[in-house]
Amino acid sequence: MSLIQTKNLHLHYGNFHALKDVNIEIGRNEVVALIGPSGCGKSTYLRTLNRMNDLIDGTSIKGEIIIDGQNIYDKKLDVNELRKKVGMVFQKPTPFPKSIFENVAYGLRVNGIHKKAEVEETVEQSLKQAALWDEVKNDLKKSALALSGGQQQRLCIARTIAVKPEIILMDEPTSALDPLSTLQIEQLIEELRKTFTVVIVTHNMQQAYRISHKTAFFYLGELIEYADTKQLFENP
Numbered sequence: 420m421s422l423i424q425t426k427n428l429h430l431h432y433g434n435f436h437a438l439k440d441v442n443i444e445i446g447r448n449e450v451v452a453l454i455g456p457s458g459c460g461k462s463t464y465l466r467t468l469n470r471m472n473d474l475i476d477g478t479s480i481k482g483e484i485i486i487d488g489q490n491i492y493d494k495k496l497d498v499n500e501l502r503k504k505v506g507m508v509f510q511k512p513t514p515f516p517k518s519i520f521e522n523v524a525y526g527l528r529v530n531g532i533h534k535k536a537e538v539e540e541t542v543e544q545s546l547k548q549a550a551l552w553d554e555v556k557n558d559l560k561k562s563a564l565a566l567s568g569g570q571q572q573r574l575c576i577a578r579t580i581a582v583k584p585e586i587i588l589m590d591e592p593t594s595a596l597d598p599l600s601t602l603q604i605e606q607l608i609e610e611l612r613k614t615f616t617v618v619i620v621t622h623n624m625q626q627a628y629r630i631s632h633k634t635a636f637f638y639l640g641e642l643i644e645y646a647d648t649k650q651l652f653e654n655p
């Protein structure tokens with residue numbers, strides 16, 4: 420069974436019809452790239468998956484979004500649990516103005532993990548999983564703001580995976596980064612998919628080709644094409 424299913428999904432911002440009848444299924448451990456011209460609805464679609472759009476006044480949704488067999492608009496659903504299960508990484512790295520350690524530990528404490536040993540263990544594991552540990556292990560008490568942009572983005576990824584989501588949403592996670600940091604994040608995504616399912620917005624077609632299994636092409640709020648990435652790029 421698919422991990423994520425959206426069926427006949429429509430989203431309006433007030434009167435503006437931003438998503439039109441979007442049907443997508445995403446399997447576990449897949450990397451799915453969302454591409455298309457600016458303003459076509461990629462970020463909007465991404466934000467429906469953890470109900471971030473609910474935070475925007477005037478938003479209304481029709482259709483179904485089913486994650487892990489559960490309709491995410493079910494009245495019984497706990498939105499905080501959903502956002503733990505569906506983590507998010509943004510375009511600009513947004514570390515808190517705190518130490519590297521605290522950036523990762525904070526989310527754990529919010530989620531009720533307070534035992535020192537467990538917090539330390541999870542921080543280390545998460546930084547390793549985000550391919551940042553070797554670079555920061557001697558500087559855990561230093562401010563996260565002293566890290567480079569690429570390191571800050573990997574820290575944000577560590578912070579996201581520390582709470583053990585199943586799905587990681589990424590909204591153009593490399594578009595604010597230099598080419599080397601971009602490559603590091605792309606390699607990291609290749610590793611992350613062994614554990615997580617990744618849905619990533621990118622305006623970079625080559626990036627979609629390099630890192631994704633499936634590509635969803637949006638145009639004016641519609642899903643125009645949804646196919647195996649190799650097939651789509653090699654036999655368009």
Ligand code: ADP
Nearest residue numbers: 432435437456457458459460461462463464475
């Ligand atoms: P993309 O990520 O593909 O660039 P977005 O999902 O950000 O596109 O936006 C899709 C459309 O919805 C655009 O026309 C944008 O102007 C509009 N839009 C996005 N956010 C809002 C909002 N909060 N209120 C009203 N319109 C919005």
Ligand code: ADP
Nearest residue numbers: 432435457458459461462463475510590591620
């Ligand atoms: P993106 O990088 O996803 O294309 P934008 O730069 O278009 O995003 O939009 C940045 C923010 O502004 C988003 O939170 C989006 O929801 C909001 N936004 C975009 N278009 C509109 C709009 N027409 N009206 C109100 N808010 C908007």
